[in-house]
Amino acid sequence: MSKKEALRDRAGWKGLIVVIFAVLMVISTIFSIQFGSAKIPLKDIWTTFTGDIQSDFQNIIWNIRVPRTFVAILVGANLAVAGVLLQGIMKNPLADPYIIGVSSGAGLAGMIVLILYPHLPHILTPVAFIGATIVAFTVYALAWEKGIAPTRIILAGVAISAFLGSGISALMVFYSDRVQGTIDFMVGGLSARSWPQVEVILPYSIVGILLAIIGIRKMNLLMLGDRTAKSLGARVEWIRFSMTAVATLLAASAVSVVGLLGFVGLIVPHTARLIVGNDYRVLLPASIFLGAAILTASDTLGRIMFAPIEVPVGVIMGAIGAPFFLYLLRRKMV
Amino acid sequence: MSSLEAASISHSFSDKHVLKQIDLELKEGRIYSIIGPNGSGKSTLLHVLSRQLKPDHGQIYWKQADLYRLPPKKVAQELALLAQVNDVMDLTVEQLISYGRTPHKSMFQRLDEEDQIIIDEAIQLTKLEALRKRNVSQLSGGERQRAWIALCLAQQPKVLFLDEPTTYLDISHQLDVLEIVTQLQKTQNVTIVMVLHDLNHAAVYSDEVIVVKEGRIYGQGTPKEMMNPDMFKDVFNVHADIYEDKDNELLRIVMKPLKD
Structure with a gap:
């Protein structure tokens, strides 16, 4: 029986990593509620949650810190899952939500709203979402020829992104006086995100992550190569299509809430993969918790680093992400 | 039939x-x-x-x-296919082979005792007993090919x-593969x-x-x-001399370039 024990041992070790990531998420959640323009004692957070005593900080906690942290957790998890799915689908370690056109689609749509219809801020999220989805499916359709080849998706994604990127630049040139209001969206930030944004993203997170969990076995089959996966009875094209749709749903909902937040979908799955390996049964939960933890921690850091000035989380992610990338390059992981 | x-x-x-x-x-x-x-x-x-x-x-x-x-x-x-090119996997030999059971399982069904017996048989037939816990990426080319064949065998095609x-x-591994198949x-x-x-x-x-x-x-x-x-001559554009081994009736082919 030593064989089985050894198997369980290995699984147990990886399971422990997942638990550690979950604990990290909880710790960064507590920090995120605690720190900001006003530091809140842990005692007050506790009493607010238990509802025993009225706290002075109750309003800040319930209406600012908690929903913002909630958005950070969901956005981090969504982008991480989108990235981990796309890397498997495209068989490319550099694939991330931006590769399928989600960023440029949401970006252009979002900029149109912010610049041309600044008086309609509430339509920003749905319009950005629609833009992301339309572009993602356009990229997919363009890449289609008797099936879908990962390289074709990546090339189509890059081309469409460049095209729409020039659209964004044109908008910024023609309406240079209104660019100021779009910066938060362009770099990706969580400032002033509250319960309405939670309501927008939560349903997509739940549905998307559930579908990703259902797809775990299929993703593992895909890892064995297209021919072997087919030989084992997998509908390879369908898995690619449906999992791309799930990734689009998750990434588009995240981008529509926080703007063009880069690197999360790239760094998190990579790191998780380095630590726990390729098995999606472990890789997926590890990415979810790590994504939520990193984004929440980065946002907290951005709030306290140069207080009272708030550094958008997108800037922090870029500052961590680019060197991380170079590190991967030196270690020949890419 | x-x-x-x-x-x-x-x-x-x-x-x-x-x-x-x-x-x-x-x-x-x-x-x-x-x-x-x-x-x-x-x-x-x-x-x-x-x-x-x-x-x-x-x-x-x-x-x-x-x-x-x-x-x-x-x-x-x-039906099972051993593909020509197979990626190097971050899996143990046994884990890789266990994927062969996929077509016989419903979506959320786990592997049971019977599957384990079939996997063990595949490991035995491909002589991978000593390597079953080894990571596929650490195997030699011949061992790796045997692991992928074992995956197909676990499929029971x-x-x-x-x-x-x-x-x-290598030639010895080539013959190993052909012997397994036979x-x-x-x-x-x-x-x-x-x-x-x-x-x-x-x-x-x-x-x-x-x-x-x-x-x-x-x-x-x-x-x-x-x-x-x-x-x-027609298909491969070579001259061939064919000898027959009388004892076990095997053919031996010696090929030379065609003379114009």
């Missing part, structure tokens, strides 16, 4: 006609080698037969049913397709269909060879019927 049948198969990539009007009949429990020069369409033929690639025209019948209309999972319970299974392997056919009556590069291997290890030339079937028959100087 014929189990796999191809009826006027044609297929093209872009504008190039790779397969032209191919008819074929494969019987149960035999070893078939598909041979032909590079670009003759032999790999494409293997993929069409193994339900990897739906041909533009024509039908494949598996036990009288249209192969491409059967549910993929049901087909995967009976009725037909095993192999796409150039011996390419890039044993499989002898002990479990599995039909073997493989694309082979080495014509001497094809002559020794096949019950029948299928000769492909420019997308058409040049001929199909026992090695003795097919391996003759005319075929080598």
Whole structure:
């Protein structure tokens, strides 16, 4: 029986990593509620949650810190899952939500709203979402020829992104006086995100992550190569299509809430993969918790680093992400 | 009894006609080698037969049913393919092999005792007992190929397709692979269909060879019927001397460039 024990041992070790990531998420959640323009004692957070005593900080906690942290957790998890799915689908370690056109689609749509219809801020999220989805499916359709080849998706994604990127630049040139209001969206930030944004993203997170969990076995089959996966009875094209749709749903909902937040979908799955390996049964939960933890921690850091000035989380992610990338390059992981 | 049948198969990539009007009949429990020069369409033929690639025209019948209309999972319970190129996996040998049970399990069903027995048998047959806990990425080329074959064996197929299974392997590992395949056919009556590069291997290890030339079937028959100087000249553009080993009736082919 030593064989089985050894198997369980290995699984147990990886399971422990997942638990550690979950604990990290909880710790960064507590920090995120605690720190900001006003530091809140842990005692007050506790009493607010238990509802025993009225706290002075109750309003800040319930209406600012908690929903913002909630958005950070969901956005981090969504982008991480989108990235981990796309890397498997495209068989490319550099694939991330931006590769399928989600960023440029949401970006252009979002900029149109912010610049041309600044008086309609509430339509920003749905319009950005629609833009992301339309572009993602356009990229997919363009890449289609008797099936879908990962390289074709990546090339189509890059081309469409460049095209729409020039659209964004044109908008910024023609309406240079209104660019100021779009910066938060362009770099990706969580400032002033509250319960309405939670309501927008939560349903997509739940549905998307559930579908990703259902797809775990299929993703593992895909890892064995297209021919072997087919030989084992997998509908390879369908898995690619449906999992791309799930990734689009998750990434588009995240981008529509926080703007063009880069690197999360790239760094998190990579790191998780380095630590726990390729098995999606472990890789997926590890990415979810790590994504939520990193984004929440980065946002907290951005709030306290140069207080009272708030550094958008997108800037922090870029500052961590680019060197991380170079590190991967030196270690020949890419 | 014929189990796999191809009826006027044609297929093209872009504008190039790779397969032209191919008819074929494969019987149960035999070893078939598909041979032909590079670009003759032999790999494409293997993929069409193994339900990897739906041909533009024509039908494949598996036990009288249209192969491409059967549910993929049901087909995967009976047909398995060893792909020509396999990525290096971050999995243990045993984990890799256990994926072979996928077609026999429903979506959320776990592996049970019976699956474990089948996996163990596959490990035994491919002599991987000592390596079962080893990571696939740490194996040598020959060991890795045996692990991927074991994955196909765990699938318990009725037909095993192999796409150039011996390419890039040392000669001793090439023979290991061919011996495993022969044993499989002898002990479990599995039909073997493989694309082979080495014509001497094809002559020794096949019950029948299928000769492909420019997308058409040049001929199909026992090695003795097919391996003759005319075929080598017509198809491979070489001069061949063929010797027969009287004791175990094996062919030995010596090839030379054609003299003008």
